[in-house]
Amino acid sequence: MDDESYVKADFKQIRGREFHTANKRGNVADKYKNKKFDKFPKKFLIWQAICQCGFKSDPFVSTGTINQEIYVKECLQKRLLPLIRLHKDPVLFWPDLAICHYGKMALGW
Numbered sequence: 001m002d003d004e005s006y007v008k009a010d011f012k013q014i015r016g017r018e019f020h021t022a023n024k025r026g027n028v029a030d031k032y033k034n035k036k037f038d039k040f041p042k043k044f045l046i047w048q049a050i051c052q053c054g055f056k057s058d059p060f061v062s063t064g065t066i067n068q069e070i071y072v073k074e075c076l077q078k079r080l081l082p083l084i085r086l087h088k089d090p091v092l093f094w095p096d097l098a099i100c101h102y103g104k105m106a107l108g109w
């Protein structure tokens with residue numbers, strides 16, 4: 001399988017519960033009560049192929065999006081093909097429904 005996912009560059013931009021201690025009730029600074037988040041924080045896109053037998057490709061990391069040219073060159077050619085070649089038996093590769101996986105160039109590859 002292969003998959004791509006976006007991760008935030010700054011982990012402080014990930015929303016979630018945080019715990020702090022105070023030495024006195026009500027003695028909590030505003031910076032702990034209210035936290036600002038960027039509307040569009042910097043993100044990285046990470047793509048990786050992983051096989052059920054345990055092999056995995058090197059990850060492809062980008063700050064942009066993947067089009068079919070990038071997908072074929074960076075993901076399929078450089079990372080998936082070496083992973084497939086580690087196998088002696090035929091491999092079933094099942095991409096998800098991302099648009100870049102089904103362009104003419106990607107399907108031709």
Ligand SMILES: [Zn+2]
Pocket residue numbers: 051052053054055087
């Ligand atoms: Zn395998």
